[in-house]
Amino acid sequence: MxxxxxxxxxxxxxxxxxxxxxxxxxxxxxxxxxxxxxxxxxxxxxxxxxxxxxxxxxxxxxxxxxxxxxxxxxxxxxxxxxxxxxxxxxxxxxxxxxYATIGPDGERTxxxxxxxxxxxSTLALVKTGSSAGVDEFGTPPALGGSHLKNLKETHTRARGTSLEGAAPQPEPPLGGSAASAHQTPYSPELNWPTHKTTASKKQRLAAASELRHRIFLLRPMSPKDVSAVIRDFLISGWTVADLQHALDYQPNGSPWPYSGIPRSDSAPRLRGWMRKRLAAWRTTAGEPFRSRDQRSTAEAVERRAQAARNTERLRQEREARATRIGQDSPAKIVALAQIRALRQK
CATH class of the missing domain: 1.10.10.10 (Winged helix-like DNA-binding domain superfamily/Winged helix DNA-binding domain)
Incomplete structure (x- = not known):
């Protein structure tokens, strides 16, 4: 490859x-x-x-x-x-x-x-043509000092002379390397764990950037724009994985129809698409549902609590059984008395 x-x-x-x-x-x-x-x-x-x-x-x-x-x-x-x-x-x-070969079923596909x-690659060598080293602004020096053969002698200005009235020297035209030194500030992509909740505005922005990174469709939107759409979900304890699941699946577990995905680079249209899909994950009062991670966490807590209750119940049953076995029953007492009476005769 x-x-x-x-x-x-x-x-x-x-x-x-x-x-x-x-x-x-x-x-x-x-x-x-x-x-x-x-x-x-x-x-x-x-x-x-x-x-x-x-x-x-x-x-x-x-x-x-x-x-x-x-x-x-x-x-x-x-x-x-x-x-x-x-x-x-x-x-x-x-x-x-x-033109394809016939498959095992006798069909061509x-x-x-x-x-x-x-x-x-930033390390790749750039292949240049014969004229790539020469531009309209000047010719680079030749190798071996061969460019010095056409050098003309110059004379210095005599002492006491003035430069007043002399024509100003034309400035050489500027090439691409003489462009403005102003650089756009570098803003790296923020990352955030997919199953971790947020607790501050900066963390919500990082979570929005992570969601934008994972869903290529949202790339035309800025991280701040994505953060504004999902703000109340993140405050309610949703994670990036929850939001990605909500944008791919409906609350009943069925996937969203593919036809509903906008093929557009328009941020407002993508914003409306996100809000429409996330609206299905809200209550009638507009509050977000419990997310998938929240439900999984609650179910795990309930399973651990149920396991602890089962363990305690088994321990109590074992203790009660041991207590019953340790005490002599009335039938056992009568049998032992009869045995002792027979031995005394």
Whole structure:
């Protein structure tokens, strides 16, 4: 599979890294909005259907076309673009049913292509062309000092002369390296244990960031936006695992229909989708239900209490049985008296 990774790239560690590399690629911003949307939808589907142990994915072209709402030709062009940008490698190409071998059941089936998700490597060597070292702002010095052969002698300004009235020296044009030194402050992703409750605003923000990290659909929303939606659930003792379960399953245990998931990068629409699904987990008064972790904890406490009661009951029964066995019954007393009377005769 390592041979399938494009040159200058490495196998991705997480699907978010691949999506981030796509959005930060210099060619991505030059595409039309429709092309950008297609690339995002295709890559998002590849990530959702990926095996995160090997970072391989194999959705069929028909499925990709249905999700992205485009033709097979557009899907082929999008996959080729992702390969050229070093974000996708082909592990095994697919085959149509008419070219596939006959299976044990005598039928021919389609074989989906297998891809591996990749990200550009920061340690990869960048291959440059013959003109890559020369730009419109200047030519770098040649090797061996050969650039000194065209050096012209200059004369210093005579003493006592003035520079007043002299034309100002033009400033050289600035290249990309002379851009503003202002940098966007780095804000790392906050992590939070999935089965741990929160006790402060900062912890709720970390839990929201963890939920956003685990549900790729929520990536267009900011951690603060997600935290505002789930605030009362976290205050009620819900965990990240509880919220993820509530967004995937209904209170009766059946999964939510897949058709209800919005295919949108609009944060307000995703916010409404979250509130609609979480509304099913509220009482008529608007209070959150007991979460799955809370119910599991209560059931575990009840099981331990029941086990303690059973242990105490068995101990009392053993003590009562031992007391009964230790005392002489009336029949035993009569029998012993008869035996002693026979011995005395």
């Amino acid at each position: 390592l041979r399938s990774v494009p040159k200058g790239a490495v196998r991705a560690a997480h699907g978010n890294d691949v999506m981030r590399a796509l959005l930060e690629h210099p060619e991505f911003s030059r595409r039309y909005a429709s092309a950008q949307r297609t690339l995002r939808n295709v890559l998002r589907t590849l990530i959702q259907r990926a095996d995160f142990e090997s970072m391989t994915t194999r959705p069929g072209w028909q499925y990709l076309g249905d999700v992205a709402g485009v033709s097979r030709r557009t899907i082929a062009r999008a996959l080729k673009t992702l390969q050229n940008w070093g974000l996708l490698g082909v592990v095994a190409s697919g085959r149509s049913a008419q 389609n074989e989906a292509a297998v891809y591996v998700l990749c990200t550009p």
